[in-house]
Every structure is written in C-alpha cells, then in structure tokens.
Amino acid sequence: MKLPFNIDLSNKVIAITGAGGVLMSGFAKALAGCGAKVALLDINEESAQKYADEIGDNAIAVKCNCLDKNSIIEAKEIINKKFGKVNF
Numbered sequence: 001m002k003l004p005f006n007i008d009l010s011n012k013v014i015a016i017t018g019a020g021g022v023l024m025s026g027f028a029k030a031l032a033g034c035g036a037k038v039a040l041l042d043i044n045e046e047s048a049q050k051y052a053d054e055i056g057d058n059a060i061a062v063k064c065n066c067l068d069k070n071s072i073i074e075a076k077e078i079i080n081k082k083f084g085k086v087n088f
Helices: 022-033 045-055 069-082
Strands: 013-017 037-042 059-063
Touching: 013 022, 013 069, 022 037, 022 045, 037 045, 037 069, 045 059, 059 069
Parallel strands: 013 037, 037 059
Antiparallel strands: none
C-alpha cells in the first residue's frame, strides 16, 4: 500500500475503535504500514479479524463494545498481553 505520509511508528502500539468498518480499517492499515502494531477493536470481531488478517502479524482483532467499561478493560488486557502498553 502506498501511503500518503511516512511516519516511523515502529515500536508503537495503537488501539483503533470501530476497526471492523471500512474507514477505520483503512486507518489501521495505514498505521501498520508505518510500522505500528495495531489492535482493531470492534463489537463485530469477525469483521475486525478479516482486516487484521489482511494487515498481518502486527495486527490483532479484539472484540470490544466501547460503551461497556468491562469490555474496554478486557480489550486492554488482551492488547497489553499481545503487544504491550498502548501508546495511542
């Protein structure tokens, strides 16, 4: 993917909500293209997983309902375990 910008995000962990959709999955792909590890959060885990698979090893899909505090806490624990502390 040719990126419209070139920012070094190596060793950064980014959580993206709504990443099972077209817009935010595109954002996840762009950030991963800059070297970030991305966690694609969405209530529709199957859709988020589809995009995480397209990105590759530096992406994970995490089921998360961003309107539910417990769901957010669980997502954070999964991301921390897989990639480490979220930077953005």
